[in-house]
Amino acid sequence: MSTTHFGFETVDEHDKARRVRGVFDSVASRYDLMNDLMSAGLHRAWKAYTVMVADVRPGMSVLDIAGGTGDLALAFASQVGPRGRVVHTDINVAMLEQGRSRLIDAGVVLPTLACDAEALPFGDEQFDRVTVAFGLRNMTHKDRALAEMSRVLKPGGKLLVLEFSTVARPLRKLYDWYSFEVLPRLGRWVARDEASYRYLAESIRMHPDQRALKTLMQQGGFGHVDYHNLTGGVVALHVGIKC
Ligand SMILES: C[S@@+](CC[C@H](N)C(=O)[O-])C[C@H]1O[C@@H](n2cnc3c(N)ncnc32)[C@H](O)[C@@H]1O
Numbered sequence: 001m002s003t004t005h006f007g008f009e010t011v012d013e014h015d016k017a018r019r020v021r022g023v024f025d026s027v028a029s030r031y032d033l034m035n036d037l038m039s040a041g042l043h044r045a046w047k048a049y050t051v052m053v054a055d056v057r058p059g060m061s062v063l064d065i066a067g068g069t070g071d072l073a074l075a076f077a078s079q080v081g082p083r084g085r086v087v088h089t090d091i092n093v094a095m096l097e098q099g100r101s102r103l104i105d106a107g108v109v110l111p112t113l114a115c116d117a118e119a120l121p122f123g124d125e126q127f128d129r130v131t132v133a134f135g136l137r138n139m140t141h142k143d144r145a146l147a148e149m150s151r152v153l154k155p156g157g158k159l160l161v162l163e164f165s166t167v168a169r170p171l172r173k174l175y176d177w178y179s180f181e182v183l184p185r186l187g188r189w190v191a192r193d194e195a196s197y198r199y200l201a202e203s204i205r206m207h208p209d210q211r212a213l214k215t216l217m218q219q220g221g222f223g224h225v226d227y228h229n230l231t232g233g234v235v236a237l238h239v240g241i242k243c
Contacts, residue, residue: 004140007202016140017116021092023138023196024068028094030191032069032102037186038197044071046235047133050162051075053228053239059083060128063152065117065145066090066135070099076129077108087127089113089120090135117145125154133162137207146220153242159222165229165236166209175234179204210236 002013011019027034035043051072056062058081064073066089073088080086088103088110090096100112115121117132118141130149139145149159167175179201187197208216210227213236217225222240229236 005203005206007199007206013140017091020138023199024092025094026193027187027191027196028069028092028098031095031098034186034191034197037190038183042231042234046162046230046237047071047075049228049230050131050133050160050237051079053237054129054131054158054160056080056084056129061126062086062129062131063120063122063127064088065120065130065132065149066138067133068092068095068099068135070103072131072133073099073110074103074106074108076131077103077110085111087111087113087122089115089117091116118148119144120148120152122152124151125157127152128154128157129160130157131160131162134164136161136163136213137203142208142216143220146217146222150221150240150242155242157242159217159238159240159242161213161217161238161240163213163236163238164204164207165213165233167234168229168232171232171234210238213238 003010004013004016006016006019056076056079060080062076067073068090070088073086076086093114096112096114103110117139130153136142183201184194184198188194214225214227217240223243224241227236227238
């Protein structure tokens with residue numbers, strides 16, 4: 001039996017995806033509100049920075065993986081224009097449904113697809129950009145997911161991974177207090193789900209730090225990998241070019 005981490009717990013590999021699904025089934029309807037509350041709106045700036053670095057141009061093909069409620073897909077939709085396309089994907093149907101409703105409310109109709117990042121249902125070299133925001137951390141086999149992202153990118157295409165990361169040392173005490181004392185309480189009050197927000201705090205600690213993720217991306221087929229620390233490393237944007 002192979003094991004992996006679900007937060008600080010060690011679980012059977014086959015069980016992780018089910019547990020992660022439980023988290024997002026539970027939080028889907030309050031996901032956007034919780035994001036704004038937890039980050040004091042900062043997630044909007046982190047995503048806006050990602051969109052800027054992505055440098056999407058008219059006519060491009062963009063795949064948003066673990067797209068959830070659709071923030072990035074929505075931003076890219078206006079950039080690709082009528083000749084381009086944005087595909088909004090996630091493994092979780094409840095999250096996708098929230099995203100699809102938001103996109104439609106904004107007058108945007110995109111292909112929305114339920115799929116696992118570790119086995120993408122697309123041919124090789126189809127996309128100019130692949131993005132994954134706050135999703136990689138939840139995947140059981142990050143190496144497989146990264147290899148899939150590389151496979152579907154065109155040569156010279158860009159992968160953008162926005163994810164929680166390892167904060168700068170002077171911020172650590174405060175950040176730990178916030179993560180383990182405040183976040184679960186917010187989860188209990190707003191989303192009626194303390195456990196999922198405890199998982200969030202724990203999963204961030206178990207995620208590879210900036211350098212380790214850079215190495216994983218290099219091993220996954222990306223030739224030029226760089227990262228940008230945001231908000232003192234609370235979040236990092238990793239950018240890889242498929243060579
Ligand atoms: C924290 S949400 C991020 C949603 C959105 N990208 C955002 O930034 O607001 C993480 C998402 O990752 C998705 N996810 C987890 N494992 C996945 C997998 N193996 N393949 C695709 N999506 C996955 C979850 O269903 C969830 O919607």
